[in-house]
Amino acid sequence: MFNERTYTILELTLKEFIGNGKPVSSKQLTKKYKLGVKDATIRAELNNLTEAGFLSQPHISGGRVPTDKGYQFIVNFAMKNLISSVGLVNKHMNQLTNILLNRDLNNFIDGFSQEMNLLGAGYENSTSNFYKSGLGELFENLELETKNDFYEIAKDFERLDEKFKALPRLLNNHSGPQIFIGEKSPITQSRHLAVIIDEYNIDGDKFYIAAIGPKRMDYQKNLKFFKQIKETYERKRKK
Known part of the structure; x- marks a missing residue:
């Protein structure tokens, strides 16, 4: 210790x-x-x-x-210190959650990706519909050195829909967002990436939302954004 x-x-x-x-x-x-x-x-x-x-x-x-172990340390620290942030809701957050409440999932993922400046992806369990947006945002934030690095990312992007179909089994009703770093991720295989995933209940259907970006992302900021979206959505849904 x-x-x-x-x-x-x-x-x-x-x-x-x-x-x-x-x-x-x-x-x-x-x-x-x-x-x-x-x-x-x-x-x-x-x-x-x-x-x-x-x-x-x-x-x-x-x-x-x-290292990945070091990133895991900062992730654990960010998760431990994550607090309620409903009081900080802004105009963009209200717009995003309203889109989600209306089940306009494609536009939600577009807006989600733009707000986070990362690749956004969503999977609707009941229909098997898959949504993704923000490949440009992803590459804008990555620092890749070789052709093989680009190949790994492109290959991950092509197989995202297949990987998301396994999420219900992988997450198994886990409470709150989960973070996967590097090659240990069930969604991506590239050593350069990290994935944040959360599960939503939309009118009885499960909807999975993910942000995919470089390992060198601001985990505390991004986790706070995930928590803020979910808390705002749940609060509005209960009205």
Whole structure:
């Protein structure tokens, strides 16, 4: 088990990388945050976190980047600290939830994708209808280096409808959104992607909504958006 300082350094390292996509160094953390310890101490903590599998060091003399285990840590942190946000509903959120209430699922996924700036997908269990939107938004946020990386993403996109048909069995009435990171996702196989999925009850039918984007996404912000949509929808549905 790590102490509080180690977890704080891990959290800040993940925050910095998600913010700018660049490897994070001990010098950078020392300069930006008042941690009350010297650069050498932070470097030692980063070494410990790397050995534990939360971070990796692409170059010997370079900074650290998160591993899937590191991303899972920030996801768990975001889920634990997710609070009710109904009081913050804005005009766009009201419009989106009204579209969902009217069962205009295709337009809902379009608007959902635009608001999140990620690829949006939806699956209606009773009809097996599948909706998707935002491939441009997805590629806009990805940082791919090889042709094979592009091939993996394109292949995932082509098979999305097949993967979504298995969601009722995979989620099994799970309460609240679920997040899958990298190759462990049942929806995508690319190591570059993360998926957030939630389940809705629309007039007795199950409707699954997913946001697909880079692993380097703002999980706290996106989870809050998911929670806000669902809480607003449920509140309006009960009126």
